[in-house]
Amino acid sequence: MPHFPNLFSPFKIGSMAVKNRIVMPAMETHLCDKEGFVTPEVISYYRARAKGGVGYITVENTSIDPAGRINDGMLCIHEDKYVDGLKRLGEEVHGAGGKVVIQLNHAGKEALTYFTGMESVSPSPIPSPLTRTVPRELTILEIEAIVDKFAQGAERVFRAGADGVEIHMAHGYLVCQFLSPESNIRTDRYGGDTEGRARFAVEIVQSIRSKVPKDFPVICRISADEYTEKGLKLEEGKVIARLLESAGASALHVSACNSASAVYNIPCYYLEEGCFIHLASGIKSAVKVPVITVGRILRPEMAEESLRGGKADLVSMGRSLIADPYWPKKVEEGRLEDIRPCISCNRCIESIVEERLVCTVNPCIGREWELERKPMPVAKKVLVVGGGPAGLSAAAVAGEMGHKIWLWEKEPLLGGKYRYASMAPKKEYMRKFLDYLIKQAKKYATDIQCNKEATVEAIKEFAPEVVILANGAKDEFLQIPGVSNNHLMEVLDAFNEAGSLGANVAIVGGGPEGCELADYLLTQGKQVTIIEMRRVLGLGLVAHPRYHISERLKKAGAKIMINTKVLEVGRGFIVVSRRGEDKQKLDGFDSIIMSCLHRPNDALADPLKKWIKEVHVVGDAVQGRTALEAVAEGACAALKL
Ligand SMILES: Cc1cc2nc3c(=O)[nH]c(=O)nc-3n(C[C@H](O)[C@H](O)[C@H](O)COP(=O)(O)OP(=O)(O)OC[C@H]3O[C@@H](n4cnc5c(N)ncnc54)[C@H](O)[C@@H]3O)c2cc1C
Ligand SMILES: Cc1cc2nc3c(=O)[nH]c(=O)nc-3n(C[C@H](O)[C@H](O)[C@H](O)COP(=O)(O)O)c2cc1C
Ligand code: SF4
Known part of the structure; x- marks a missing residue:
């Protein structure tokens, strides 16, 4: 039976004692109601994760200010009326044997103005990489008011009976916007050098500390590297970590990226497992408070190794716990093959842009009772x-x-x-x-x-x-002159018979299946041409994998023809027409693979x-x-x- 002694050893962050080192990081679910109140679905979702044996749960980012609410799927805590629901949630998690921390957030320029009905705000008027909206620069008075709102939010978290509070300082939201040299070009005391840019974050921690008991856990989630050219890098992240520690942070939860680098933030299957562990390790070398690592840590062996090697004190496992709430219990009991594995497909993150959370492998999100x-x-x-x-x-x-x-x-x-x-x-x-x-x-x-x-x-x-x-x-070839002749192959057959396709292969249809076949054939050393009628490859794929597969295909030397209509196919040749150009005959293919319509x-x-x-x-x-x-x-x- 596998044994993970570090992963299943108890730990303490301030007054919060946890039974193991597994953390559920904050993940928006959109299971709340439109006003941001806790619903039975929210409770069902978190109760199941508590029953599943996680050390502590971080409840998804919760809004401290209506102007900083990303959209109507975000929980709220900006008024006292929200405390009762959060208290009920905490009681249910406690009843199931878990611990609960609530994450507080203000989205800054990433708040959707068409939803909030208010101007978006930020340290400097630099457009949001996601919405392109230009935010209004906050005045000093407004900054002080937001610091106070974070403190009021934390005080409500404490009153709701939660075990701790986390401040979202990562992923390109307001606090991260202040910390970042990319989005903060202020020249007053909230900008300039690292200390100036960190002042907002530091004041939030100090202000919270003045409102909650001394040992109440105040965890800061930071992006230690923003993965952009002008953004924060690890060395500056270490300085910020030390400033937060001095201000009274109880632990640091080390993530990465901002909204311009969102394709790396929640690492999909094209990115390496444990890709941010080195950042946690770097921060750990700079501070004494506990450090939490995160980022595609799917296997208990990797989690155990990061703890054993002293790279982190706790391990956050987000999507693994969406996929299987019982991941911790199953690992502890040695039932690894019973785990419903997260496949890092990122359908979950795409789903919450407009809808409630869904997961490819777990059909019962927010209605966990149905599976009992x-x-x-x-x-x-x-x-x-x-x-x-x-x-x-x-x-x-x-x-x-x-x-x-x-x-x-x-x-x-x-x-x-x-x-x-x-x-x-x-x-x-x-x-x-x-x-x-x-x-x-x-x-x-x-x-x-x-x-x-x-x-x-x-x-x-x-x-x-x-x-x-x-x-x-029912799969059917696209209806193109020449397809009825039996010299074409389907995508599935091409996967099976890659060895017999010859060196020069054309794929008609650059949808998800065509792109993945191209990727596969390129790794086998073939020359691949993809012909796609639409203006982008991989339509139908989730945005993050779509970005990465396009990059992979370009890097591997695929010949990509988008905006290109196939007019005719024959043995070894294809006649195409590119938008606005004359017909062209592409010749010399050893095999032509046709994508299918799925009827x-x-x-x-x-x-x-x-x-x-x-x-x-x-x-x-x-x-x-x-x-x-x-x-x-x-x-x-x-x-x-
Ligand atoms: C290359 C490729 C990559 C893909 N990548 C992804 C991905 O990353 N993520 C994702 O979510 N989806 C992906 N898909 C799509 C996904 O595989 C399908 O949506 C999914 O398999 C559909 O499941 P299904 O059970 O409905 O149908 P299928 O998987 O098609 O299964 C139907 C089964 O029924 C059998 N069958 C048919 N008729 C009979 C009969 N009369 N009697 C007995 N058996 C019969 C068939 O043999 C088949 O095994 C991919 C597909 C391909 C081809
Ligand atoms: C659906 C979804 C929602 C998320 N929402 C939040 C959030 O509210 N706050 C936050 O700090 N991170 C959020 N994240 C990021 C996760 O906390 C975590 O950093 C990320 O999923 C990588 O960890 P993992 O590989 O273990 O899933 C979210 C991720 C997902 C998949
Ligand atoms: S949707 Fe995909 S990435 Fe998200 S939790 Fe489920 S399996 Fe993992």
Whole structure:
């Protein structure tokens, strides 16, 4: 059994004693109501993480000022009326054996003015890299008022019975804007050298200290490196860390980036695991207070190593705890293979731009009670058709509810299209998730058969009470002159037969699948041309991976033709027309790969509905999308049984 003695050793930050070194960092959920009050969903979400055994939870960034609220998905604490809800939340977390710290934030120039209805503010009138809005420069009186608002917020956190408070000084929000030489060009006492730029942060800590007991934890979250040309770098981060320590900070939570470098801040699968540990280690060398590290630390071995090596005192694991609230308990009990792994796809962060938090691998965010199922009084005979993510998810959830599940998959292997997702470079965590799904389905299903094609006749003969159709999309080539000749290959076949494609390959369609195939073929030393009709590559991908894959393809020397329409394909050649230019014949390809349209698949649904009372269609069979919808719809269909 793996043993992680450092990770599971107790620790103290001020008056807060924690049972282990695992921290849940602040992560917005948008589960609050539009006015920023705690809802039952917020409570359900955090209670589950407390039950899962995390050392302490940092509640998502909570607004200390209506003008600094990013949008209407952000919790609030700028008035006393918010204290009761936060108190209830704290009591639930405590009841589940956890500790709770609340993060306070003012978004500064990153507050969305169309939402707040107020001007955005910042130390200097430098546009927001995200919204391009030019903020108004704060006056000294206004700065002092905001310092006071942070202190009032912290005092409310204390009154709400929380175990500590964290001040968001990272990621390009207001305090970070003051600290940064990039966004603070003031010449008064709140600008200039490091000490001047840090004055706002220091005064916040001092002001909070005057309002809460001496040992009440006041944690400062900083971006030790902003990952931009003119932003903060580690050496200056160390000076700031020392100033915060002297002002009374109880611990430093060391993150990175600002809004101009957001593609690195929440590291997606293209970035290295543990990519900010060196920053925590650098800060730790400069201060005596405890230091928390964060950033794609997915495996307990890495967490343990960063503690053992003295690089940090605690380890923050954000998305791993979104994906599986029980990560700490499972690790402590040595059940590593039961962990539902975060695949670093960043659908979560994209989701909260407009909606509530969702996760590709965890379909029950904010309604965790739904997964705490009791066996159903009457077990139904259920046939699941298709062993991709949707079918596996349906089989596992329905099986766990006590139904009798049979799953038929026509291919020799389970996994559906998702098997190819993990073949692309840097996407090996997709395989881990697939293995998890397969393991869960096998654990709870009565029988799983591969090489078994479901036909209407076979299903009728089997006579299930319920059929869950998870048989994937109907794939069709784009309709272009020449495609009917059988010299073209599909993306999935190209993954399987990369060795026989020859040296010079063209991919028609630079969507997610085309881009990932290109990435894969480039690592095999092939020359790759991607032809895409739209003006950007990878449309449909989450923004962060889309940025990184475009960079990877450019760096690896792919020939990228965007705004380019394919008019005809033939053996070894493609005729294209670039916007505003004449036709062009591209010749000499050894292979041409065509992306497909993913159509709804109703081949079985319509005939079956005449015979079977309960037929559910889920995943790509409804419409070609992603694993997120497949996993969620599979689970939802099961929960309806
Ligand atoms: C290269 C590539 C990369 C991708 N990357 C990502 C990614 O990073 N993130 C993401 O979320 N999504 C990704 N996707 C998309 C994702 O794989 C699909 O959205 C997901 O697999 C859909 O799941 P599904 O279970 O609905 O369908 P599928 O995965 O298509 O599974 C359907 C299954 O049903 C079986 N089947 C069909 N008909 C029958 C029948 N009559 N009898 C028995 N079995 C049958 C099929 O053989 C198949 O195994 C990627 C896809 C590809 C191709
Ligand atoms: C959905 C989501 C919301 C986030 N919201 C916040 C936030 O409110 N405050 C904050 O300081 N960081 C926020 N972050 C950043 C995380 O706290 C953390 O630094 C980041 O996810 C990297 O850690 P991880 O790799 O362990 O997930 C958020 C991240 C995610 C994924
Ligand atoms: S959405 Fe993706 S990155 Fe976010 S927690 Fe879930 S698996 Fe991890």
